[in-house]
Amino acid sequence: MTEKRKGARSVKDIPQEILKQLNQGKMETVNLTEWLAVDQKILLENVLKQNDRFAYFQPVLENINSLKKQTVNTINEAIGTSIFNLTLENNDSEFLQIISHHQSDLIRCWATYTIGKDQSLSISEKLEKIKIFAADQHFGVREICWMAVRSDISENLNASLQILSAWTSDKDENIRRFASESTRPRGVWCAHIEELKQNPELGLQILNPMKSDEAKYVQDSVGNWLNDASKSQPDFVKDLCEKWLDESPTKETRYIVKKALRTIQK
Incomplete structure (x- = not known):
């Protein structure tokens, strides 16, 4: 099972058989070292061949090479x-369904951009479709999925914040972490999202419900959100942290506040 396999600490230490299976899309990566070691061009060629879509390979390769x-x-x-364009x-x-549910984490990462690039979808539809990836068991998919819709969130900020505020109570x-990280x-x-840099109070509908979240994964994200804000609006962050500590003197809130104030207190 993937979750029981320990990944190598350096690329040179990845067994060739493991790297071969990763490049064939037959297993997930288990750490960042493996994630970075996968040759996405080889993986793309393999998955297209496996699914009788090899005609897609050259157009995609040309776009990669033009980067x-x-x-x-x-x-x-x-x-x-x-x-997305080819499908x-x-x-x-x-084929969109195939890659969205593929066993390879990197292939699922590609699928997140097929949502982000679909201009026929409203922001509420994009967020609803990206939700399954936000809940993915793999760290890489969770990181890529918010980046895939980040520009849409920024362009539709008020609507996005309202939608995501409901995610803060998800089990x-x-x-929950997606709501703050994205x-x-x-x-x-x-x-950057300039409007939130200048007016971080707009994010309170997301931040307040998670000021004492039990999950460290969420606490880190909320603390980092406020640390971001502190670089342009330090007084807002200091005042909010004082308020939170007064309202919610828990170890979770104290941890978030410490992370939030780290730049201010340097």
């Missing part, structure tokens, strides 16, 4: 975007 900078994330997006042209919803900590004012590997 100014090839990283795991840019290749992910290029493949997902290309597959749209060929009325091939079947799945991964869903709306971080500065975020990681993504464009």
Whole structure:
């Protein structure tokens, strides 16, 4: 079982048989080292051959090769975007279903961009479709899925915050975490949301319900959200943290506050 397998600490230590199976899409990666080691071009070629879609390979490869900078994330997006366009042209919803439920985490990552790039969907429809990926058991899919819809969230900020505020009470900590991680004012590997940098109070409908969340995964995200905000609106963050500590003097809130204030208190 994948969850019992321990991944190598460096790429050179990954057994060749494991790397072969990862590149064939026959198993998930178990850590960041493996995730970065997968050759997505080989994986793409294999999954297309396996599903009688090899005609898609050359157009996707051309888009990858045209990238100014090839990283795991840019290749992910290029493949997902290309597959979306090709399946749209060929009325091939079947292949979208195949990659959305594939056993390979990187292939599921591609599927998240087929949602983000679908301009026929409203923001509420995109968020509803991305939810299954936000709850994915794999860390890589959870990270890529919020990036796939980040620009849509930013462009439809008020509607997105209202929708995501309901996610903060979900029983799945991964869903709750998506609500805060996807709306971080500065975020990681993504464009900033200027409106939240200047007016972080807009995010209170997401932050307040999770000020004492039991999951460390969520606590880290909420703390990082506020740390982002502290770089442009430090007084807002300090005042909010004081309020939270007064209202909710729990160890969970104290942990979030410590993380939120780390830049201010340097």
